Amino acid sequence: MKWVVLWAALAIMLGAMIYFKYWNFIMENINKLGMRGFEVRDIILPIGISFFPQLIAGPIVRFQDISDYLMETHREVNLNDLAGGMAIWDRAV
DSSP states (O other): OHHHHHHHHHHHHHHHHIIIIIHHHHHHHHHHTTOOOOOOOOOOOOTTOSSOTHHHHOOOOOHHHHHHHHHHSOOOOOHHHHHHHHHHHHHHO
């Protein structure tokens, strides 16, 4: 029973990834090979469907690697910058 659940979960996850990430790529190449009629769709990729999520999140930097830069940099906060940052954050959320 455990193996059935494992393989079913794996098939669902891989199926979703193939559909969202590679459907258009596969269909375009099949169409270019002469087998016409396969539909290329406008698919929006949900965030997080990837085996490489660090490409979305960016590199992870340790504090000790950038601590000197952060301590040396003089930062001045003013109301315009704060309001602009809050407006960007509000639109993102």
